[in-house]
Amino acid sequence: MSFIDTLLQGILLGGLYALFAAGLSLVFGIMRLVNLAHGDLIVLAAFLILLIVSTLGLDPFLAAVVAAPLMFGLGWLLQYYLLNRTLGKDILPPLLVTFGLSIVIQNGLLESFTADSRRISANAMETASVDFGGISAGVMPLVTFVSSVLVIVALNQLIYRTSLGRAFRATSDDVVTATLMGIRPNSIFAIATGTAMMIVTVAALYLGMRANFDPTAGPARLIYAFEAVIIGGLGSLWGTLAGGIILGVAQTVGAAINPEWQILAGHIAFLLVLLFRPRGLFPRAMD
Amino acid sequence: MPSLIETRGLTAFYGDFQALFGVDIRLEPGETIAVIGANGAGKSTLMRSVSGLIVNRHEMILHRGEPIGALAAPDVMRRGIALVPEGRKLFASLTVEENLKVGACGRQGDGPWTLETIYDLFPILKERRRNPATALSGGQQQMVAIGRALMSNPQILLCDEISLGLAPVVIKDIYAAFSKIRATGAAIVIVEQDIAQALKVADRVYCMMEGRITLSGCPRDLDRADIHAAYFGAEPHELH
Numbered sequence: 001m002s003f004i005d006t007l008l009q010g011i012l013l014g015g016l017y018a019l020f021a022a023g024l025s026l027v028f029g030i031m032r033l034v035n036l037a038h039g040d041l042i043v044l045a046a047f048l049i050l051l052i053v054s055t056l057g058l059d060p061f062l063a064a065v066v067a068a069p070l071m072f073g074l075g076w077l078l079q080y081y082l083l084n085r086t087l088g089k090d091i092l093p094p095l096l097v098t099f100g101l102s103i104v105i106q107n108g109l110l111e112s113f114t115a116d117s118r119r120i121s122a123n124a125m126e127t128a129s130v131d132f133g134g135i136s137a138g139v140m141p142l143v144t145f146v147s148s149v150l151v152i153v154a155l156n157q158l159i160y161r162t163s164l165g166r167a168f169r170a171t172s173d174d175v176v177t178a179t180l181m182g183i184r185p186n187s188i189f190a191i192a193t194g195t196a197m198m199i200v201t202v203a204a205l206y207l208g209m210r211a212n213f214d215p216t217a218g219p220a221r222l223i224y225a226f227e228a229v230i231i232g233g234l235g236s237l238w239g240t241l242a243g244g245i246i247l248g249v250a251q252t253v254g255a256a257i258n259p260e261w262q263i264l265a266g267h268i269a270f271l272l273v274l275l276f277r278p279r280g281l282f283p284r285a286m287d
Numbered sequence: 288m289p290s291l292i293e294t295r296g297l298t299a300f301y302g303d304f305q306a307l308f309g310v311d312i313r314l315e316p317g318e319t320i321a322v323i324g325a326n327g328a329g330k331s332t333l334m335r336s337v338s339g340l341i342v343n344r345h346e347m348i349l350h351r352g353e354p355i356g357a358l359a360a361p362d363v364m365r366r367g368i369a370l371v372p373e374g375r376k377l378f379a380s381l382t383v384e385e386n387l388k389v390g391a392c393g394r395q396g397d398g399p400w401t402l403e404t405i406y407d408l409f410p411i412l413k414e415r416r417r418n419p420a421t422a423l424s425g426g427q428q429q430m431v432a433i434g435r436a437l438m439s440n441p442q443i444l445l446c447d448e449i450s451l452g453l454a455p456v457v458i459k460d461i462y463a464a465f466s467k468i469r470a471t472g473a474a475i476v477i478v479e480q481d482i483a484q485a486l487k488v489a490d491r492v493y494c495m496m497e498g499r500i501t502l503s504g505c506p507r508d509l510d511r512a513d514i515h516a517a518y519f520g521a522e523p524h525e526l527h
Contacts, residue, residue, distance in 0.1 A: 163392070
């Protein structure tokens with residue numbers, strides 16, 4: 001029974017990691033851009049939600065609804081005016097610029113919000129749980145997991161059922177030919193990063209309600225997001241969910257054996273996948 | 288009345304390499320012209336320049352008398368100028384129908400071409416509309432590429448080497464579609480290495496060599512020996 005319990009907690013934790021990773025996966029899939037500031041942007045969004053909660057007195061979920069369009073705008077501007085300039089044949093400039101951005105965001109948050117560790121209060125929901133025939137699951141982890149599935153369903157609908165999604169895929173396939181279709185790649189990339197920042201807002205909401213965060217919490221989130229994307233295989237959003245779940249299960253199983261092994265177990269699972277399936281479990285992207 | 292498209296002393300460069308040396312061509316409304324020439328003559332560079340893939344000096348290319356030389360490809364396409372690129376360049380992760388729909392991204396206003404009329408033009412594409420575009424035969428892929436360009440309802444259709452690598456019977460099928468495309472009033476520029484094919488469909492022909500126009504005129508007025516000289520840069524008797 002306790003093994004099933006551990007497994008369930010791991011799967012639910014995987015939902016959070018999938019949320020961290022979905023935005024990263026979307027941006028990489030469309031423009032082959034690895035955003036090293038992704039984790040810091042999640043933390044930035046968490047501070048933004050916290051700010052809205054504390055100044056407007058809104059419920060965290062409502063605050064996230066307010067924060068999402070702001071984060072879309074930030075992502076759009078960031079991509080259109082900064083990151084688009086770094087894209088090209090050379091893969092180094094985007095890495096350097098987003099690495100620098102990561103430092104800028106961390107220090108900006110440190111100046112504005114101090115180094116204190118914060119939390120977004122979700123009141124009764126934090127401790128509520130439901131019982132599945134002897135196994136209890138927290139409402140918060142369940143809601144997180146359901147949210148991650150909904151986000152991935154919505155993203156898949158966007159990518160495979162809408163004209164914007166067609167433009168995303170066409171631009172991802174061949175930027176030059178896409179321009180012949182009247183598509184403006186810089187705008188498409190800006191919309192993609194904006195969309196990723198809306199997912200980041202959802203991730204930030206659950207990050208902030210489930211655990212403490214501080215201005216330096218971003219890079220660790222980036223690593224989990226990265227590992228989930230790589231385990232799942234580049235370019236597949238359901239693969240990213242699977243990657244998040246594998247990471248979550250590995251961590252909770254590791255923690256069940258010895259609490260010191262939680263983080264290590266996740267990284268070992270990641271390395272094992274890399275060793276046996278270097279392209280991840282469900283790769284779609286061919287390059 | 289200005290020409291639909293006119294290039295004036297068009298030059299184009301790839302880095303330090305000059306590919307076009309003062310090219311002057313004209314395209315009138317409803318006309319089909321052919322640009323012929325050997326590999327490396329500059330035909331594709333000319334198409335890439337007109338379609339905005341290569342950015343030129345603004346006044347070197349005129350559309351209805353307005354300069355468009357420095358416009359980027361999405362802006363050129365919004366003026367009703369569509370390119371069927373060399374090598375087809377279909378979007379590999381999209382189905383046939385999605386490729387066609389992407390072609391309508393820059394569509395301005397109404398026109399004769401919709402998914403239905405494209406499927407009427409190339410019925411095989413309707414059967415295969417859910418297949419990945421790259422799973423089709425070369426000829427069918429070329430039909431998708433032409434259909435995709437038509438989906439924007441262009442007034443000017445630029446076709447770069449559409450018969451390259453295709454069997455003669457397939458080329459015949461594809462060229463059969465051009466009379467229907469012309470009937471909608473669109474002007475067409477065909478880039479061809481196949482001289483006979485070009486002379487058959489075009490109202491006027493330009494021959495290029497080493498980045499220059501070496502010959503132009505109506506097919507019936509052109510002498511084969513002149514074309515040969517303009518194409519290869521040598522008098523026929525010198526080849527023996």
